[in-house]
């Protein structure tokens with residue numbers, strides 16, 4: 001019998017196990033992961049940005065946990081000698097109409113206590129000589145790291161402390177009794193005092209296995225990327241973002257210098273026909289029909305018809321994608337770009353048809369469920385793990 005079982009070996013599950021093993025060194029815990037390695041899904045397919053927290057509503061979990069989380073992440077990387085770089089980023093207004101929203105972001109960043117500066121196009125050109133912009137916010141507290149590497153290091157520490165990481169172990173059933181939770185997997189049954197659901201793209205299904213009514217469903221959005229050919233890397237010095245659409249939960253196509261030296265361009269955001277579908281052709285009947293049968297999806301689809309249509313066009317037309325990128329860097333051409341690995345985001349949608357903006361964590365007598373942990377959850381992961389730990393009974 002375990003004190004704690006954590007479902008999901010992504011960065012949120014691992015950070016939770018890490019926090020529990022720090023707070024309760026005697027606790028017996030296990031992380032159950034269905035894949036053959038850790039960080040196989042969202043955590044291993046993200047942009048690798050250490051977000052500053054500028055976008056998030058002051059007072060929200062995203063704002064507080066990302067700021068604190070970024071600091072904890074940097075400390076962790078320093079201690080474990082994991083490479084990261086606080087290269088900073090620019091959020092660029094390319095048209096006059098974007099200035100009010102840029103100013104709003106700047107105010108929000110100040111309210112969130114960030115080290116930011118409003119800069120004109122001359123100052124912008126000193127930081128990013130190839131970017132076309134009229135005004136920008138320079139965010140110094142943004143950086144890059146490899147979250148897969150961070151996850152593997154968390155896993156190593158959890159095991160050194162006596163925790164178990166059980167790979168190829170898929171949770172299929174959950175039965176909650178008076179004194180324990182029984183978790184049925186493809187490789188046998190495990191029992192625990194308490195279970196923590198960090199299953200990312202499948203978190204709603206894990207909650208449903210336990211009979212929890214969540215009033216939400218995960219909708220998978222694929223983010224498709226290109227990368228700059230090495231001879232064009234000079235076009236991007238740091239991280240370059242557009243002013244985001246405030247009605248949309250994604251940040252718009254941007255340029256990201258990765259810690260391994262590659263430069264990614266993207267992503268767009270299209271409905272994925274499979275929860276873990278990284279290619280356009282990926283299709284899963286259950287995943288697809290579940291989305292189509294969810295009335296809230298149609299509500300949100302109607303409300304965002306224009307924006308959704310643009311994203312779809314960008315998915316099928318490289319030209320459209322390039323045109324979007326050229327708003328930021330006019331010199332970029334289609335020939336400079338090759339396809340890169342895609343990612344799929346788990347975005348919670350409520351039964352009322354609202355995209356859940358903040359992190360969403362609900363707890364019960366013997367279970368806790370992380371039901372919305374989109375970006376910047378990788379940045380915030382260590383502080384999310386600590387926050388979860390605070391909500392869980394002692395072993």
Ligand SMILES: Cc1cc2nc3c(=O)[nH]c(=O)nc-3n(C[C@H](O)[C@H](O)[C@H](O)COP(=O)(O)OP(=O)(O)OC[C@H]3O[C@@H](n4cnc5c(N)ncnc54)[C@H](O)[C@@H]3O)c2cc1C
Nearest residue numbers: 008010011012034042043046047049171200343374377379
């Ligand atoms: C394209 C993209 C770009 C992003 N960029 C950034 C960024 O730059 N910075 C940032 O901070 N955040 C970013 N994010 C967000 C960040 O990657 C996620 O918020 C974070 O990785 C979520 O971690 P997680 O552990 O909740 O989910 P995951 O990493 O998806 O882990 C969940 C795990 O649960 C396992 N699982 C699911 N079902 C079961 C089951 N039945 N039994 C056992 N195991 C199961 C899965 O196999 C998976 O390994 C990005 C996300 C995407 C998709």
